[in-house]
Structures are given as C-alpha cells and as structure tokens.
Amino acid sequence: MNSVDFIVVGCGLASIAFIEQLKFNQQSVIVFDDNSQQSSTVAGGLYNPVVLKRFTSVWKSKEQLDLALPFYKKLEQKLKVQLDYKTPVLRRFTSTEEQNNWFAAADKPNVGNFISTKIVKNTNPAIKADYGFGEVLQTGRIDTQALIDSYKNYLLTNDEFVNSKFDYEQLNCTENGFVYKNISAKHIVFAEGFGLKHNPYFNNLPLNGTKGELITIEAPELNIDFILKSSAFLIPLGNHLYRVGATYEWTDKTNNPTEKGKEELVSKLKTFINCEFKVIDQVAGIRPTVKDRRPLVGEHSAQKNMFVLNGLGTRGVVIAPYVAQQLYKHITSNTALDPEIDCHRFKTEN
Numbered sequence: 001m002n003s004v005d006f007i008v009v010g011c012g013l014a015s016i017a018f019i020e021q022l023k024f025n026q027q028s029v030i031v032f033d034d035n036s037q038q039s040s041t042v043a044g045g046l047y048n049p050v051v052l053k054r055f056t057s058v059w060k061s062k063e064q065l066d067l068a069l070p071f072y073k074k075l076e077q078k079l080k081v082q083l084d085y086k087t088p089v090l091r092r093f094t095s096t097e098e099q100n101n102w103f104a105a106a107d108k109p110n111v112g113n114f115i116s117t118k119i120v121k122n123t124n125p126a127i128k129a130d131y132g133f134g135e136v137l138q139t140g141r142i143d144t145q146a147l148i149d150s151y152k153n154y155l156l157t158n159d160e161f162v163n164s165k166f167d168y169e170q171l172n173c174t175e176n177g178f179v180y181k182n183i184s185a186k187h188i189v190f191a192e193g194f195g196l197k198h199n200p201y202f203n204n205l206p207l208n209g210t211k212g213e214l215i216t217i218e219a220p221e222l223n224i225d226f227i228l229k230s231s232a233f234l235i236p237l238g239n240h241l242y243r244v245g246a247t248y249e250w251t252d253k254t255n256n257p258t259e260k261g262k263e264e265l266v267s268k269l270k271t272f273i274n275c276e277f278k279v280i281d282q283v284a285g286i287r288p289t290v291k292d293r294r295p296l297v298g299e300h301s302a303q304k305n306m307f308v309l310n311g312l313g314t315r316g317v318v319i320a321p322y323v324a325q326q327l328y329k330h331i332t333s334n335t336a337l338d339p340e341i342d343c344h345r346f347k348t349e350n
C-alpha cells in the first residue's frame with residue numbers, strides 16, 4: 001500500500017496551484033488526470049486586472065495578481081520553461097464616448113492603477129482603430145499548455161502522477177482517511193473542473209460550465225506584439241501566429257470545436273483587422289463557471305478531509321494561486337475561508 005498525505009484529482013490550473021502548496025509544505029501527493037477536461041490546456045492564458053467591457057476592476061485583482069505573478073515566476077524556475085509572457089493589452093475604442101469612459105475609469109480607486117490615461121494612436125494599417133486604444137497595465141499571458149505539459153512531466157518523474165480516470169466508485173472512505181486501489185491518503189482534494197459533474201460527492205454544487213472556443217490564425221501582415229482587445233481578444237504567439245477568442249456558449253457541454261464557433265470568431269476578427277489570414281487550428285473547452293461567478297472551495301459537509309477546489313470560471317490563471325492558498329490554510333490551520341468562495345454558501349446536500 002502506497003501511503004500519501006493527499007490524493008488530488010485533476011491536473012489543471014487549480015490542482016497545480018494546490019500541489020505547489022503541498023510541495024512547499026513537504027506534504028506527499030498522488031495526482032490523477034485523464035485529460036477529460038481541456039479548460040486549462042486550451043485557455044488563452046491571459047491575466048488582466050480590468051473588465052474591458054465596462055472598465056471596472058476584476059474581483060480582488062490586486063490581491064490575486066500579487067500572488068499569481070511570483071507563483072508563475074517560481075514555477076518557471078522550477079520547471080525550466082518560459083510560462084509568463086508579459087505583454088500589454090490594448091483595448092480598441094470604437095467611439096469618443098468610450099475614450100471618455102476610459103478616462104473616467106482612470107479616476108476610480110481600484111481601476112486607476114491598472115490603466116494608462118494616454119490614448120495610444122493606431123499606426124498599423126492592418127488594424128481598423130480610428131479611435132485608438134487604451135492600454136491596460138500589468139497584463140500578459142501564461143502559456144498554460146506548456147505549464148500543464150511540463151508540470152505533468154515533473155510529477156511523473158517523481159512517481160506522483162497517474163495518467164488515468166479517477167473512478168469514484170473505488171474510493172473507500174474510512175475514519176482515518178481514504179483508500180483508493182493500492183493508495184491510502186489522509187486527505188482527498190477534487191479539482192476536476194467541469195468534470196465535477198460526475199463526482200457523486202460534490203455534483204450538487206451549482207457548477208454551470210460555459211463552453212469556450214479559440215482559433216489560431218496565421219497572419220503574416222499583421223505584425224503586432226501586444227494583446228489586442230476588441231470584440232474578441234487577439235493574442236500574439238510569435239512567428240505570425242495569433243490566438244483569437246473566445247466564444248461563450250451555455251448549452252453544448254462538449255470539448256468539440258464547432259463550425260459555428262469558428263465563423264463567429266472569424267466574423268468578429270474581420271471587424272477590426274484588415275489583412276489576409278488563415279485559420280490553422282481550433283480548440284474548445286468548458287470553463288468551470290458558477291452562477292455567482294465565484295469559486296467553489298471547501299470541505300464536504302459529511303465526509304471529513306474531503307475537499308473541493310473548483311469554479312475558477314473565466315479567470316483561472318490569477319484565481320488559482322489565491323484559492324489554493326486559501327484551501328491549504330483552511331485544511332492545515334483551520335483558517336476560515338473567504339465567505340465568497342466557500343462552497344457552503346450554497347444550500348445543497350454536499
């Protein structure tokens with residue numbers, strides 16, 4: 001029997017942030033992942049502290065960025081791979097009214113620090129932007145695919161990763177912890193993203209799931225080195241490749257890319273770029289979204305030492321380190337969870 005402190009189910013952004021808490025505190029772990037969910041691997045990976053529709057502040061943006069940026073930096077050093085591509089985000093304006101709203105937002109306490117009041121003029125003939133852009137500060141992109149791939153490899157080399165489905169029916173809950181096949185553990189943390197729907201212990205939680213699709217285009221004449229936000233995000237990847245996304249779809253819960261998703265993104269793109277481009281890839285995943293747009297974290301109400309770490313929604317990159325730290329402190333020091341993320345805010349059977 002292999003004995004560990006923690007079993008973690010899932011190896012997405014949420015789990016990785018939590019496993020790093022375990023490692024830092026010398027706790028042993030076994031991680032299961034079966035690639036059934038794609039959200040973390042397909043994500044655009046953006047971090048951006050401003051809601052670019054309304055020019056308001058993102059929930060706890062400063063607190064979460066202050067944790068997230070050093071977290072990814074440390075991971076880069078540990079995994080010896082570049083993850084954080086610090087890149088400005090330019091919000092394209094479509095009217096003078098929008099420019100004025102931008103200036104008004106600059107005076108607001110939580111947003112002002114993150115936006116530049118200078119209007120950036122468009123000098124690129126391949127972009128349609130008569131009203132220029134507003135620049136958001138402290139933004140960038142985490143290469144989530146590189147992160148997941150290299151983190152799994154790192155776990156594999158330590159014999160801490162099992163590349164298979166976690167079968168809930170084979171989990172035995174005892175007074176002293178858990179037994180799963182030949183593994184015994186003191187704690188179990190479920191971080192399956194939208195896969196939570198199949199988890200009999202927590203599937204009553206109100207996780208909705210919002211499908212998102214992204215395309216990758218090749219556009220040799222575009223030549224931009226910033227992230228452009230218009231009706232879609234355009235993210236430079238290098239070598240004339242750009243990722244464009246994302247869609248929001250609430251009924252289809254599959255990871256399959258669709259023609260409809262592609263057409264939507266292509267037609268949005270044509271409203272703000274002028275040059276030729278070719279779609280060379282398309283991906284889709286389900287964001288683990290919750291009706292009140294806050295994470296789902298906490299202990300099972302009947303089963304001691306069983307926890308959920310989920311509901312990272314549309315902003316997993318910055319939220320993950322924050323919720324992972326909250327959960328770890330809750331488990332080991334009995335620190336109360338931020339009530340906004342505590343899964344017991346919902347009256348369910350779990």
Ligand SMILES: Cc1cc2nc3c(=O)[nH]c(=O)nc-3n(C[C@H](O)[C@H](O)[C@H](O)COP(=O)(O)OP(=O)(O)OC[C@H]3O[C@@H](n4cnc5c(N)ncnc54)[C@H](O)[C@@H]3O)c2cc1C
Pocket residue numbers: 009010011012013014015032033034035036037038039040041042043044045046047164165166167191192193194195196211212213214245246247284285286287288309310311312313314315316317318
């Ligand atoms: C198109 C798209 C674009 C996005 N863009 C951004 C962005 O730019 N910035 C941002 O911050 N966020 C973005 N997101 C959101 C972000 O991806 C999510 O918030 C985040 O990935 C959720 O991470 P997670 O670890 O909770 O879930 P997941 O990434 O879904 O990970 C859960 C893992 O659990 C595994 N699993 C599930 N069930 C089982 C089981 N029974 N046994 C074994 N393994 C299991 C799955 O295979 C998966 O690997 C985007 C999402 C999408 C879909």
